[in-house]
Amino acid sequence: MDKVDGTEHYNFKAPADLATLQIIILDTNPLAWATFEKSSSLSFPSALSQLLIFANAHLAFSQSNRCAVIANHIDGVHFLSPADPDTDHRDPGEVDLTPEDLKEIAQQNASKYRVFRLLEDEVRASYRRLIANTDPEAVMTSPNASCLAGALSAALTYINRICFGGTGGRSSGVPGDEKSKVNSAGGKVDETGRTMHAKILVVSVTPDPANQYIPVMNSIFAAQRLKIPIDVCKLRDSTVFLQQAADATGGVYMEPEHPQGLLQYLMVGFLPDHLARQSLILPTKVDVDFRAACFCHKKVLDVGFVCSVCLSIFCEPPEGAICSTCQVKLDATPLENLNKPVVLPPKKKKKKKAIDSLPESGVASAADSPAPAE
Amino acid sequence: MADSDEDFVLSSSGDDRPKGKGGASGSRRPTRKSKRPDGAPAPGATKREKWEDIQRSWDNVVEGADGSIAGTVIGLLEATKRKRLLRDTTPIQRGIIRHLVLILDLSSAMLEKDLRPTRFLLTLRYARDFVTEYFEQNPISQLSIVGMHDGLALRISDMGGNPADHLTALQEKAFTVEPKGASSLQNALEMGRAELFHTPTHGTREILIIFGALSSSDPGDIHDTINSLVEDRIQVRIVGLAAQVAVCRELVMKTNDGDDSGYGVILDEGHYRELMMAATTPPVTTAEEKSVPSLLMMGFPSRMVEKHESFCSCHSNLTKGGYICPRCTAKVCFLPTECPSCGLTLILSTHLARSYHHLFPLKNWVEVPWSEAHASSHCWSCQTPFPTNQSQTSPTKQKPKPKPATLAPPPATGTSNGTKPAGSSEKGQKQPQQPTQRYACTNCKTHFCIDCDIFAHEILHNCPGCQSLSEEKIKARANLWPPNTVDGASSANGDPTSSMRTQVAEATKMLENSKIAPGSSMEVDS
Numbered sequence: 045m046d047k048v049d050g051t052e053h054y055n056f057k058a059p060a061d062l063a064t065l066q067i068i069i070l071d072t073n074p075l076a077w078a079t080f081e082k083s084s085s086l087s088f089p090s091a092l093s094q095l096l097i098f099a100n101a102h103l104a105f106s107q108s109n110r111c112a113v114i115a116n117h118i119d120g121v122h123f124l125s126p127a128d129p130d131t132d133h134r135d136p137g138e139v140d141l142t143p144e145d146l147k148e149i150a151q152q153n154a155s156k157y158r159v160f161r162l163l164e165d166e167v168r169a170s171y172r173r174l175i176a177n178t179d180p181e182a183v184m185t186s187p188n189a190s191c192l193a194g195a196l197s198a199a200l201t202y203i204n205r206i207c208f209g210g211t212g213g214r215s216s217g218v219p220g221d222e223k224s225k226v227n228s229a230g231g232k233v234d235e236t237g238r239t240m241h242a243k244i245l246v247v248s249v250t251p252d253p254a255n256q257y258i259p260v261m262n263s264i265f266a267a268q269r270l271k272i273p274i275d276v277c278k279l280r281d282s283t284v285f286l287q288q289a290a291d292a293t294g295g296v297y298m299e300p301e302h303p304q305g306l307l308q309y310l311m312v313g314f315l316p317d318h319l320a321r322q323s324l325i326l327p328t329k330v331d332v333d334f335r336a337a338c339f340c341h342k343k344v345l346d347v348g349f350v351c352s353v354c355l356s357i358f359c360e361p362p363e364g365a366i367c368s369t370c371q372v373k374l375d376a377t378p379l380e381n382l383n384k385p386v387v388l389p390p391k392k393k394k395k396k397k398a399i400d401s402l403p404e405s406g407v408a409s410a411a412d413s414p415a416p417a418e
Numbered sequence: 419m420a421d422s423d424e425d426f427v428l429s430s431s432g433d434d435r436p437k438g439k440g441g442a443s444g445s446r447r448p449t450r451k452s453k454r455p456d457g458a459p460a461p462g463a464t465k466r467e468k469w470e471d472i473q474r475s476w477d478n479v480v481e482g483a484d485g486s487i488a489g490t491v492i493g494l495l496e497a498t499k500r501k502r503l504l505r506d507t508t509p510i511q512r513g514i515i516r517h518l519v520l521i522l523d524l525s526s527a528m529l530e531k532d533l534r535p536t537r538f539l540l541t542l543r544y545a546r547d548f549v550t551e552y553f554e555q556n557p558i559s560q561l562s563i564v565g566m567h568d569g570l571a572l573r574i575s576d577m578g579g580n581p582a583d584h585l586t587a588l589q590e591k592a593f594t595v596e597p598k599g600a601s602s603l604q605n606a607l608e609m610g611r612a613e614l615f616h617t618p619t620h621g622t623r624e625i626l627i628i629f630g631a632l633s634s635s636d637p638g639d640i641h642d643t644i645n646s647l648v649e650d651r652i653q654v655r656i657v658g659l660a661a662q663v664a665v666c667r668e669l670v671m672k673t674n675d676g677d678d679s680g681y682g683v684i685l686d687e688g689h690y691r692e693l694m695m696a697a698t699t700p701p702v703t704t705a706e707e708k709s710v711p712s713l714l715m716m717g718f719p720s721r722m723v724e725k726h727e728s729f730c731s732c733h734s735n736l737t738k739g740g741y742i743c744p745r746c747t748a749k750v751c752f753l754p755t756e757c758p759s760c761g762l763t764l765i766l767s768t769h770l771a772r773s774y775h776h777l778f779p780l781k782n783w784v785e786v787p788w789s790e791a792h793a794s795s796h797c798w799s800c801q802t803p804f805p806t807n808q809s810q811t812s813p814t815k816q817k818p819k820p821k822p823a824t825l826a827p828p829p830a831t832g833t834s835n836g837t838k839p840a841g842s843s844e845k846g847q848k849q850p851q852q853p854t855q856r857y858a859c860t861n862c863k864t865h866f867c868i869d870c871d872i873f874a875h876e877i878l879h880n881c882p883g884c885q886s887l888s889e890e891k892i893k894a895r896a897n898l899w900p901p902n903t904v905d906g907a908s909s910a911n912g913d914p915t916s917s918m919r920t921q922v923a924e925a926t927k928m929l930e931n932s933k934i935a936p937g938s939s940m941e942v943d944s
Contacts, residue, residue, distance in 0.1 A: 189888070197878055263878065266877045288768065335720060350714045352712050352714055358713070
């Protein structure tokens with residue numbers, strides 16, 4: 045995008061040896077998955093196991109890498125891993141099993157790398173618990189329910205805790221602070237005070253939550269500020285929000301053509317960490333739609349009018365020059381010139397002046413500072 | 419003893435620093451002379467001058483009965499962190515489109531080393547941060563940088579909306595200048611005034627001065643300049659690095675309708691940064707005549723990708739891709755900007771969205787008393803466990819207190835170790851010793867830790883709880899502890915801002931719906 049939106053100062057200059065926290069935001073809307081399965085033959089269980097392989101691959105890169113899974117469910121956001129410490133940790137699917145069965149399962153899993161097993165067990169158990177607590181009627185009434193803004197917010201606050209020690213990347217301010225940061229964290233810290241890198245992967249099957257525009261945008265800007273890429277794996281219905289999220293934060297945006305091969309997309313597109321990404325050409329979407337729609341007729345605009353107080357967008361000057369949103373009487377004088385052609389002479393003059401002033405250096409022009417009134 | 423005094427002074431400059439921002443000095447006084455005779459500087463105390471009377475951080479630490487000070491320390495830390503959060507969250511009209519001139523002192527006074535490494539280097543470093551932060555907060559605003567150097571005003575960067583330009587200019591012009599000579603407020607103000615002269619009336623006109631010197635050598639009468647600043651409705655803020663200067667105060671008061679809160683003198687590096695960054699928040703629009711609202715014509719260009727490089731019309735650089743002005747199809751490489759060929763303001767819709775959090779600030783969260791703390795065991799969003807109430811496990815006070823609006827401490831009867839009663843009798847209203855470290859959103863009643871509180875209010879501008887719970891769930895939780903009307907925003911019925919709020923909210927809803935239209939051309943539901 046551009047500099048104000050932070051893309052240009054999105055640089056990966058941080059030292060290489062920091063570990064990475066991978067946050068996976070997974071849509072768990074059952075109805076949306078059921079609809080998706082019909083069209084693509086990728087079922088949720090298979091997608092989940094492919095995601096867990098992806099998470100394990102991430103964990104395998106480094107011992108200090110971490111992973112968190114957040115479910116974006118119909119009734120809100122739930123941490124699948126790390127699981128909510130309050131709740132019952134038993135897997136509802138294993139309640140009926142006899143101790144012998146459990147022992148058998150444990151023996152089957154005995155040769156598995158412990159970190160993998162812990163993550164898998166936790167995610168599966170929390171997911172079963174989540175589904176067990178879901179009201180089937182609520183599922184049918186909300187085919188598109190999604191708490192994207194909440195999931196992103198939760199992911200960012202969690203990152204803030206894990207990667208920045210709760211400081212929100214603000215430590216670069218006071219010179220004396222940095223030393224104390226190193227001490228308190230007890231580990232390596234880069235110049236913004238982060239102890240780990242982070243990236244967010246959103247696996248989405250639901251359309252944009254239209255009523256969450258502002259919160260989603262706020263989350264995107266926060267991610268941009270913390271320099272956290274939001275990767276998007278959009279399995280169904282392309283969305284503007286997530287396109288903008290990936291674009292603004294420098295993440296990867298993919299819409300897999302063959303969802304059955306989800307794992308391959310995940311491994312190739314989303315697995316590289318911040319360092320590897322510097323040397324890779326990643327699949328990103330280039331034509332992101334940034335145009336605005338006016339408040340009055342909902343037309344998509346190229347050129348519009350914006351109220352200077354509340355930033356409402358209009359496709360034509362409102363009647364009586366009163367903003368329909370904030371009822372402020374707007375200054376109509378600039379609008380009188382609207383239908384006249386754009387006048388060029390001032391621009392010419394400016395160019396000339398610029399050429400004339402070329403030889404002057406900055407210091408010389410300072411001498412010409414406006415003379416005070418005598 | 420003289421030696422120890424020396425030591426106090428030296429070490430306190432470092433030790434005292436976080437404290438300086440901390441609790442109000444008023445609350446410290448009583449505790450100073452309280453129980454710790456060993457901490458008090460007994461011999462020199464009587465003949466100390468006021469400026470020697472150093473506030474010592476260890477004096478307000480009250481030891482618990484078990485000898486632990488952990489509770490107090492945590493409480494103080496959280497109070498420090500939270501202090502800056504508690505601002506008014508009533509939605510107010512703010513000048514979103516700003517024009518600001520940043521005036522940096524580059525006079526010989528900046529060579530002082532009272533700020534590390536020097537005032538000059540620290541100021542430039544903060545100036546860089548300021549530029550970045552300013553454009554993060556105000557994407558459709560403009561900035562210009564001026565230096566006060568050797569009695570003259572030195573133009574560092576022109577009025578413009580591109581942070582990279584300003585950062586380059588700072589690097590090239592300001593860092594290479596040796597601080598020298600006197601500073602001239604009048605020259606700098608006149609140059610700032612000249613730069614702001616042609617700015618449109620709907621935007622704000624502001625000047626922020628970083629003033630290191632204690633004097634100003636002016637060619638004329640600065641009061642004339644002040645009057646013309648008032649006439650041009652330019653608001654001036656000043657950050658003083660040394661001491662309060664009368665003319666600065668007058669300058670700020672006159673240009674801000676008699677309000678001198680825009681003039682601050684720094685205490686230390688952290689406070690300096692705080693004061694400077696306070697200017698990145700858009701100013702509240704107070705008087706009607708300050709800015710005339712108007713309708714701006716803006717272009718929303720589309721991005722294009724080219725196979726081969728071409729020149730952009732703004733910098734004449736070879737770039738691949740860029741944005742095409744919808745009116746004259748000139749290519750610009752950077753947004754927001756003014757089209758160099760037809761003068762149309764070009765922005766992205768995301769730039770507008772970035773300013774919305776100034777219009778709808780997130781409500782302040784309230785501290786949770788121990789009587790309500792049982793509702794949560796860990797921070798909702800970052801999963802950090804909360805401390806449990808070790809010393810107050812007596813069941814009598816767990817539930818029966820429904821609404822302690824005044825944060826009344828739990829009854830101290832029946833506690834075993836007596837830590838809490840001691841604390842509560844000393845500090846009165848305040849939560850004794852151990853704070854709950856829980857902060858609750860008044861809308862969704864979710865409990866958060868202090869770090870999430872700060873993060874949500876300063877960076878995220880969302881409540882993770884409100885966004886994550888479905889509306890039915892929030893309604894179901896409506897009767898839980900923090901009552902909905904605790905905050906000023908909802909109680910402010912009747913005044914004009916609230917009507918504006920509802921209207922803006924309605925319109926935003928429309929925007930939310932319509933925002934979908936461009937991409938998917940559907941989903942404009944209900």
